[in-house]
Amino acid sequence: MTDFTLGDLERIVAERASATDGSSYTASLIAKGTAKAAQKLGEEAVETVIAAVSGDKDGVVAESADLLYHLLVVWKISGVELSTVLAELERRTTQSGLEEKAGRKTS
Numbered sequence: 001m002t003d004f005t006l007g008d009l010e011r012i013v014a015e016r017a018s019a020t021d022g023s024s025y026t027a028s029l030i031a032k033g034t035a036k037a038a039q040k041l042g043e044e045a046v047e048t049v050i051a052a053v054s055g056d057k058d059g060v061v062a063e064s065a066d067l068l069y070h071l072l073v074v075w076k077i078s079g080v081e082l083s084t085v086l087a088e089l090e091r092r093t094t095q096s097g098l099e100e101k102a103g104r105k106t107s
């Protein structure tokens with residue numbers, strides 16, 4: 001169990017994005033531009049899929065960590081915040097709840 005959250009990682013990515021001393025992978029990836037960061041995100045997604053299909057549970061954990069990190073880098077480049085994505089997920093939960101109730105009423 002850990003207290004570490006995606007919000008913590010979002011803050012770290014934001015801090016490291018502005019590093020200029022060459023010490024940050026995050027800063028160097030962002031400097032390469034949106035297409036490179038998005039390509040990395042796609043690669044990590046595929047590697048997660050391969051690990052899952054292979055039944056490699058440890059691989060799914062490792063590749064998922066890479067996937068989430070690269071997703072947060074793409075969000076940073078795109079100006080998207082975790083809170084906005086969570087709000088969209090919450091909206092869908094509420095929406096599906098309403099649709100479910102509407103479905104019950106008509107049946």
Ligand SMILES: N=c1c2ncn([C@@H]3O[C@H](COP(=O)(O)OP(=O)(O)OP(=O)(O)O)[C@@H](O)[C@H]3O)c2ncn1[C@@H]1O[C@H](COP(=O)(O)O)[C@@H](O)[C@H]1O
Nearest residue numbers: 009012013016017019023024025026027040065066069070
């Ligand atoms: N979670 C991660 C994380 N996951 C993966 N990676 C890096 O992602 C890179 C992926 O390696 P690859 O061989 O797939 O790709 P590559 O070396 O970029 O080669 P190319 O594909 O570009 O040719 C590795 O260098 C990993 O270190 C990460 N780098 C950073 N973080 C987090 O970001 C924080 C800040 O890191 P820095 O920006 O380096 O200070 C760290 O403390 C971590 O919390």
